[in-house]
């Protein structure tokens with residue numbers, strides 16, 4: 001098998017991130033998915049539709065999956081071979097990738113934005129908050145273990161048929177085993193930030209937590225989600241789940257409205273993929289204007305209430 005994709009389940013189906021990896025994977029060669037979750041005909045069909053021809057399925061039950069998954073996956077890779085193994089940026093992905101690296105004696109390349117296998121394996125990534133692009137050529141033999149950046153690829157169904165499903169038993173990993181005793185889903189209102197087509201995002205220039213009341217109102221009128229910079233998260237105005245950027249979430253909405261955000265590179269790396277960026281800032285020299293398609297130089301406390309009124313009047 002040329003290409004492996006590490007895929008996980010959420011609410012009975014492959015995660016969106018898994019489908020994004022399959023989109024890239026199938027452009028590189030024939031794809032097998034290593035799928036972790038309860039599994040079902042619908043889940044396997046979704047993997048097939050997105051390009052997996054074979055699915056190795058492991059149901060971890062209540063076990064914390066990484067240790068057992070890495071042990072099982074390493075054995076399969078030794079037996080079947082493969083050129084690349086693609087992981088998403090999630091916690092389990094990175095945990096499994098690290099454990100596989102130790103088991104196989106291979107490095108992990110993280111932060112991949114693109115992968116080319118036409119002449120060896122070349123991985124493109126960015127450093128210094130996106131200021132420099134780097135190409136890394138893997139010379140250590142197969143498989144290359146690659147962790148991708150969030151939303152580096154776009155999921156798309158290719159109408160693939162039902163894949164061959166191979167059941168994988170969770171191995172006994174002795175002292176490394178752990179059990180999940182409780183799951184917590186963070187309560188949120190409105191659309192999911194990472195999936196929203198409109199994101200209204202606030203920065204330190206809002207002045208206080210109360211400034212987010214108008215962010216919520218604007219987002220509500222536009223059917224969008226609210227995000228923010230690290231500055232507002234550090235100030236305690238919004239929870240960490242709102243943070244967009246290098247150490248937060250990556251968003252790719254149709255419209256991103258940056259309100260009183262300076263545009264630091266660590267923020268930009270999480271939102272510069274938006275189709276249209278609208279910036280409102282009182283400083284005409286703010287770096288965010290270099291990224292913006294449309295800029296409004298002005299005080300957010302004057303501009304946003306007028307915008308809200310105009311939207312309500314429509």
Ligand SMILES: Cc1cc2nc3c(=O)[nH]c(=O)nc-3n(C[C@H](O)[C@H](O)[C@H](O)COP(=O)(O)OP(=O)(O)OC[C@H]3O[C@@H](n4cnc5c(N)ncnc54)[C@H](O)[C@@H]3O)c2cc1C
Nearest residue numbers: 203204205229230231245246247248260262266267282300
């Ligand atoms: C390792 C590392 C990781 C980081 N990760 C992240 C990350 O994931 N996400 C992130 O966002 N940051 C991150 N940062 C922090 C980042 O460098 C910036 O400090 C942060 O993004 C700045 O947030 P801000 O734009 O809200 O605040 P500021 O930079 O203080 O900008 C506030 C802006 O508001 C404008 N303004 C002020 N008042 C008004 C007004 N009334 N009306 C209109 N405009 C106004 C000002 O002109 C200014 O441009 C990271 C930093 C480091 C070192």
